[in-house]
Amino acid sequence: MVSKKLTEEKILEGLLDNLEEGVHIVDNSGRTLFYNKTMENIEGFTRDKVLGRMITEYLRDFTNEESTIMKVLGNGEKIVNVIQRYDNKDSKEITTINTTVPIKDGEEVVGAIEISKDFSQLKKLNETISRLYSSEYRNDGSDVFDDIYGISSGMTKAKEKARVASMSDASVLIYGETGTGKEIFSKSIHYGGNRRSKPFIPINCAAIPSALLEGILFGTEKGSFTGAEKKKGLFEAANHGTLLLDELNSMEPYLQSKLLRVIEDGYVMPLGSNKHIKVDVRIIATLNEKPEILISEGRLRKDLFYRLSVFTINIPPLRERKEDITVFIDKFIGYYNKILGKSIKGIDLWMLEKLKEYSWPGNVRELRNVVEFAMNMSNKDGLLTEKNFDSGILYRSSNKPSESTESEAESIVSRGFSLKKYLEEIEKQLVFKALEKNSYNIKKTCSELGISRQLLEYKIKKFNFIPKDYRA
Known part of the structure; x- marks a missing residue:
C-alpha cells in the first residue's frame, strides 16, 4: 500500500x-x-x-x-x-x-x-510592439505592390482590389488561409496609400490572451489591475496610421464589441480610466477562416464584420493557383542564393511538376520552407533536383487530388511506396495542416484532431515540427 x-x-x-x-x-x-x-x-x-x-x-x-x-x-x-x-x-x-x-x-x-x-514577455511586447515599422519600407520609389507575387487570375484580382483600397482610408478585411500572405497585402495597402509616412502597427490577436489584449489595444491607467501602470495603447500609438489586427477571429466577442465602438466613435478609453481619447486609425483586419462560418458559430460579430468589410480581399490558397508556384520558387531561389552564397539557376522540370501536384496545406509559407531546405541541401550552382528535397513531398504529391480513393491507391502502389510509409506521410500532413490552421495552438489542435496533448506533442517531436510561434 x-x-x-x-x-x-x-x-x-x-x-x-x-x-x-x-x-x-x-x-x-x-x-x-x-x-x-x-x-x-x-x-x-x-x-x-x-x-x-x-x-x-x-x-x-x-x-x-x-x-x-x-x-x-x-x-x-x-x-x-x-x-x-x-x-x-x-x-x-x-x-x-x-x-x-x-x-x-x-x-x-x-x-x-x-x-x-x-506573460512577462508581453510587457516587452507592449513596449516594443509600438516601435513602428520603418517608414523607409520600399521608399526607393518602386511599387510596394511588387512585393505581392503571383500571375494567377485570383491573385491578380486580389492585388487590383488592394491597390484601390490603398487609395482610401476605409477599413479592409482580408481573408486567406494561414500562410497565404495576408500581412504583405496589409503592408502594401498601408505603404501604398496616403498614410505611408505614419505608423503601421501589426498585432496578432491569437498570440495574446484577452485579459492582456484589451489593455494593449486601448491602454491602461495606473492601478486598473494589480501592478498596472499608465501605458499608451496601440490605437494611440497608431494614430493617423494603420493598425493591423491579424487573426481577428481569435478575439473574444466582448472585445470585438469594444473594438466596434472605437471604430464607430473614433475614441478609446484606457482600462481604469473615464477619459476618452480621440484617435484617427485605419483598421486592416485579417481572418484565417471563412467569415460566414465564423459568424454562424458566434466567433465573429456580424456588425463588426460589416463595419470592417468596406473592402474585402480574398487571397486564394496556393492549391488553387498552381501557376504561381513557379513564380514563388524563382523568387525564393533568388533570395536564398544571396543568403547562402550560391548560384542555383532554377529547378528541374520533373521536380517542378511534383511540387505542383502537392496540395500545399501550409500555402506559400510551406513552399518557402521546402525551397529553403532544398537550397541548403544543394551544391553551389546548377538546378534543384529530387535529391535536394525532403522525400515526404513526393509521397504527398498526387497528379489528380480530386480523383477517387481507389485510383489514388492504385497510383501509390504503382509507384512502389509502402503502405506504412504512405500512412505515416498522410498522418504527418494531417497534423501539420491542423497545427497551421490553429496557428500552432496545442489545445485547439488537440480538440480538432481528437487526440490527447501528450500524443500530439509526441507527433510534433516525431515529425520534427519546430514552429516559431508554438503556443500552449
Whole structure:
C-alpha cells in the first residue's frame, strides 16, 4: 500500500513538473505544499526555499491583500484569469495570469491551487510592439505592390482590389488561409496609400490572451489591475496610421464589441480610466477562416464584420493557383542564393511538376520552407533536383487530388511506396495542416484532431515540427 502511494505521488509530481503552467498548492493557512518546476522558473525560487512558507515570507513587497491565493482561502471563491505583476527573486518584474481555485472538504476550505501562466514577455511586447515599422519600407520609389507575387487570375484580382483600397482610408478585411500572405497585402495597402509616412502597427490577436489584449489595444491607467501602470495603447500609438489586427477571429466577442465602438466613435478609453481619447486609425483586419462560418458559430460579430468589410480581399490558397508556384520558387531561389552564397539557376522540370501536384496545406509559407531546405541541401550552382528535397513531398504529391480513393491507391502502389510509409506521410500532413490552421495552438489542435496533448506533442517531436510561434 505504501509503495502504491509513493508511486502515485511520483506520477503526480512528474505530471505537474512537466506542465507549461506554474502550479502552486497551499494549505488553509497559505503555506506552500507543492511548487512545480515551472513556478521555480517564473519566480526564480527553488522548491526547497518555499515549501512550508507563505508567499509574503519569500516575495518582497507582496501583501496578503494582493495575493489571489489568500483571497481564495478567505472567501472560498474561484478566481479566473487575473493579471498580476510583481517582482521575482531577482527583483525583476514578472507578469502572470493566474487562475486560483479553492480545495474544499465539504464546505470547509482546506487549501488552494493556483495555476500561473508567465506573460512577462508581453510587457516587452507592449513596449516594443509600438516601435513602428520603418517608414523607409520600399521608399526607393518602386511599387510596394511588387512585393505581392503571383500571375494567377485570383491573385491578380486580389492585388487590383488592394491597390484601390490603398487609395482610401476605409477599413479592409482580408481573408486567406494561414500562410497565404495576408500581412504583405496589409503592408502594401498601408505603404501604398496616403498614410505611408505614419505608423503601421501589426498585432496578432491569437498570440495574446484577452485579459492582456484589451489593455494593449486601448491602454491602461495606473492601478486598473494589480501592478498596472499608465501605458499608451496601440490605437494611440497608431494614430493617423494603420493598425493591423491579424487573426481577428481569435478575439473574444466582448472585445470585438469594444473594438466596434472605437471604430464607430473614433475614441478609446484606457482600462481604469473615464477619459476618452480621440484617435484617427485605419483598421486592416485579417481572418484565417471563412467569415460566414465564423459568424454562424458566434466567433465573429456580424456588425463588426460589416463595419470592417468596406473592402474585402480574398487571397486564394496556393492549391488553387498552381501557376504561381513557379513564380514563388524563382523568387525564393533568388533570395536564398544571396543568403547562402550560391548560384542555383532554377529547378528541374520533373521536380517542378511534383511540387505542383502537392496540395500545399501550409500555402506559400510551406513552399518557402521546402525551397529553403532544398537550397541548403544543394551544391553551389546548377538546378534543384529530387535529391535536394525532403522525400515526404513526393509521397504527398498526387497528379489528380480530386480523383477517387481507389485510383489514388492504385497510383501509390504503382509507384512502389509502402503502405506504412504512405500512412505515416498522410498522418504527418494531417497534423501539420491542423497545427497551421490553429496557428500552432496545442489545445485547439488537440480538440480538432481528437487526440490527447501528450500524443500530439509526441507527433510534433516525431515529425520534427519546430514552429516559431508554438503556443500552449
